[in-house]
Amino acid sequence: MLTLEECIAIALEAQPRIQATLADYAAARYRVNQAFAPLLPQLSGLVSATRSNIPTVTTTGVGTNLTTVQTRQFGDSFIAQVQLSQLLFDFGKNLAATDAARKFAEVAVEDVELQRQLISLTVKEAYTNTLFSQRLIRVQEQAVERAELNLRSAKGFFDVGTRPKSDVARAEVDVANARVDLIRARNALRTAIVALNIAMAIDVDSPLQIVDNLIYQPITLDRQALRADSLRQRPEYRQAKLRAAAAEATERQTFRNFFPDVTGTGAYGGAQTPLNESWSATLSLNWSLFDGGSRIARYQEAKANLEGARARVRSTELDIVQNVEQAEIAVEEAQERILAAQTLVASAQENFRLAQGRFDAGVGTILELTDAQLALTQAQNTESQALADYRIALARLDRAVGRR
Numbered sequence: 001m002l003t004l005e006e007c008i009a010i011a012l013e014a015q016p017r018i019q020a021t022l023a024d025y026a027a028a029r030y031r032v033n034q035a036f037a038p039l040l041p042q043l044s045g046l047v048s049a050t051r052s053n054i055p056t057v058t059t060t061g062v063g064t065n066l067t068t069v070q071t072r073q074f075g076d077s078f079i080a081q082v083q084l085s086q087l088l089f090d091f092g093k094n095l096a097a098t099d100a101a102r103k104f105a106e107v108a109v110e111d112v113e114l115q116r117q118l119i120s121l122t123v124k125e126a127y128t129n130t131l132f133s134q135r136l137i138r139v140q141e142q143a144v145e146r147a148e149l150n151l152r153s154a155k156g157f158f159d160v161g162t163r164p165k166s167d168v169a170r171a172e173v174d175v176a177n178a179r180v181d182l183i184r185a186r187n188a189l190r191t192a193i194v195a196l197n198i199a200m201a202i203d204v205d206s207p208l209q210i211v212d213n214l215i216y217q218p219i220t221l222d223r224q225a226l227r228a229d230s231l232r233q234r235p236e237y238r239q240a241k242l243r244a245a246a247a248e249a250t251e252r253q254t255f256r257n258f259f260p261d262v263t264g265t266g267a268y269g270g271a272q273t274p275l276n277e278s279w280s281a282t283l284s285l286n287w288s289l290f291d292g293g294s295r296i297a298r299y300q301e302a303k304a305n306l307e308g309a310r311a312r313v314r315s316t317e318l319d320i321v322q323n324v325e326q327a328e329i330a331v332e333e334a335q336e337r338i339l340a341a342q343t344l345v346a347s348a349q350e351n352f353r354l355a356q357g358r359f360d361a362g363v364g365t366i367l368e369l370t371d372a373q374l375a376l377t378q379a380q381n382t383e384s385q386a387l388a389d390y391r392i393a394l395a396r397l398d399r400a401v402g403r404r
Helices: 004-014 016-039 093-159 165-199 223-233 235-256 294-360 366-401
Strands: 042-062 065-089 261-271 276-286
Touching: 004 093, 004 165, 016 093, 093 165, 093 235, 093 294, 093 366, 165 366, 223 235, 223 294, 223 366, 235 294, 294 366
Parallel strands: none
Antiparallel strands: 042 065, 065 261, 261 276
C-alpha cells in the first residue's frame, strides 16, 4: 500500500529523465573546465627525425673536355624538445568564456530540479486519476445494485399484475446501462494504473495499491505569498536569469576579442644524433587587426542575444505569475464545486429514497424511479470528479509555486 509521497520518491529515483538531466549537467560542468583550460600552462613534446638524400652534379675540364660527375649525399637530423607555453594576458577573454560556461552549468542544475517538479506533478495527477477511477467503480457498482433492486421490484409487481411489462423492460435497460458504465469505469482504472506505473518508471504490469487521499480538506490561499514563493522557487525563472547572465558574459568575451593576446613560450631539447643542448624563450603578442568584420558581427550578435535574454526574464516572470493566478482560481473553483456537489448528492439521495418509496407503494412510476436513480449516480460522479479536480488543482498549484 503506497502513499502519494512514496510514489513520488520511487519516480524521482527511477525516472530516466532525471538520469538524462544529471548527465547533461555533468557535460555542462566539463565544459566549464574546457573554457578555463587555456588559462593554464600548456606543455607539449616534439620529436622529429629526418633523413635526406641530396644529389650533387659536378662539372670539371676546359672547352670540349668537360667531365660531369653526379654524387649523392645523405644527411640525418634528429630533434627532441619539450615546449611550455603560458597565456600571460588576454584582457579577460577566457575568464568571460569560463563565466558563461559556469552559468550554463547552473542552468543545467536548474533543469534537473525542473524535471523533478514535472515528474512529481505527473505522479500526483496519475495517482489522483487512479483514485478517481476507483471511486467511479464504487459509484457504478452501487448504481448496478440499485438498478437490479428496481428490476426485482418491477418484476414482482408485474408478476402480481400491478405493473405493466413496460416497467420491467425499462428496469432491464437501466441495469444494462449501469453495467456498461461499470465496465467503462473498470477499464479507466486499468488505464490509470498503467499511467501511474509509467510515471514511477516501473513495470506496467506491476500490481499496485495506493492510499486513498481523495478527501476534501479546505485551504486558505495567500496570493501575495504564493506569488513571491513562485518567483523564488520556480527553476524556470532562475534559468532565465542565469541565461541572461551567461549572455552578458558572452557579450564581454566577444568585446574583448578586439584586444590582443600576450603569450610566453619556452622550449628545451637537443638536436642532431648526439643531442646538442638547445633552448629558446619567446614572448609573442598576437593581434588580429582586421578579419573582414567577423568579430564586429559576433559582438553585435552577442549584444542582441543579451537584450533578448533580459526580455525573456521579464516574460518568464509574467508567465509564472499567470500560472500561479490560474492555479489559485482552479483551486477555489474546485472547492466551491465540492460544496455544491455534496449538497447535490444529499438532495439526489433523498429524491431517490422518496421515488423508491412511491414506486414500492404503487403510486410512483418506473420513469420517476429511473430518473431519480440516474440523477443520484450523476451527482455521485460529479462529487467524485470535483474531489479529483481539487486534488489535481492543488498539485498544479504546487507546480506553479515551484514545489514538488
